[in-house]
Amino acid sequence: MTPIEWLDHTADMGFRASGDTIEGAFCEAARALFSLMFALEEIRPRTEHRIAVSATSLSELLVEWLSELLVQKELSGLVFNRFEVAITGKELSGFSAIGRAFGETLDRDRHRPGTEVKGISYLGLDVSQRDEMWVVQAVVDV
Numbered sequence: 001m002t003p004i005e006w007l008d009h010t011a012d013m014g015f016r017a018s019g020d021t022i023e024g025a026f027c028e029a030a031r032a033l034f035s036l037m038f039a040l041e042e043i044r045p046r047t048e049h050r051i052a053v054s055a056t057s058l059s060e061l062l063v064e065w066l067s068e069l070l071v072q073k074e075l076s077g078l079v080f081n082r083f084e085v086a087i088t089g090k091e092l093s094g095f096s097a098i099g100r101a102f103g104e105t106l107d108r109d110r111h112r113p114g115t116e117v118k119g120i121s122y123l124g125l126d127v128s129q130r131d132e133m134w135v136v137q138a139v140v141d142v
Contacts (some may be wrong), residue, residue, distance in 0.1 A: 003026070003028045003041050004035070007124070013115065014124055014139040022058070022127075025134040026065055026097065027083040033066055033140065034080055037073075039112040043081035045102030051085075054096040058127040061087070061095045066120045069101055078103045079111055115142050 007014030013036060017028035032039060049072055053064035073079060078101075080109065085099030106113075118141040126137040 002030050004032045006075055007139075012121065012139050013117075013142050014137065016135060016137045018133050018135045020133065022087050022129075022134045023085050025136045026062065026085050026087065026099075029062060029066060029136045029138060030069055030083040030101070031081070032130075033069065033117065033138075036115045036140065036142075037113060037117055038081075038106075039114075040081040041070045042110045042112065043079050044104050045082045046081075046104045047078055047102065049076060049078060049080070049101045049103070051099045051101060052096070054089075054093075054094055056094050057091070058087075058095055059122075061097055063120045063122065063140060065097050065099070065127065066138065066140075070117060070119065072101065077105050079106050117142055120139075 005016040015032040019025035054059040055064045080101040080103035082102040087097050089095030121139040124139040
């Protein structure tokens with residue numbers, strides 16, 4: 001299975017990302033999100049930004065993780081291409097994700113901005129374990 005797969009969606013953009021661990025799948029989802037917006041290969045991971053979010057379910061945690069990355073892009077002017085995250089918790093007590101995003105200040109010429117992502121939708125949201133892989137799916141508002 002490839003780490004990122006694009007999904008057909010009528011009005012917005014969707015993607016499915018996978019990893020050997022839940023953390024790997026969340027990092028690939030973040031890469032998918034930023035690859036919609038920028039040329040990832042042109043981003044130099046010079047600056048580290050810490051991210052901490054929590055939610056009652058893994059699906060909601062994915063939305064919080066991706067949404068916080070979007071917020072930080074807007075607030076800091078940074079664009080990211082490398083991600084690390086540690087996820088803890090249980091269904092009854094909730095989940096948390098503490099991670100880092102690595103990138104640099106937006107350079108419009110080099111980073112070639114693409115699709116503007118406005119937010120993460122709950123429509124089509126999925127986080128599941130399939131065989132030995134974790135798969136996450138999201139639709140973004142463009």
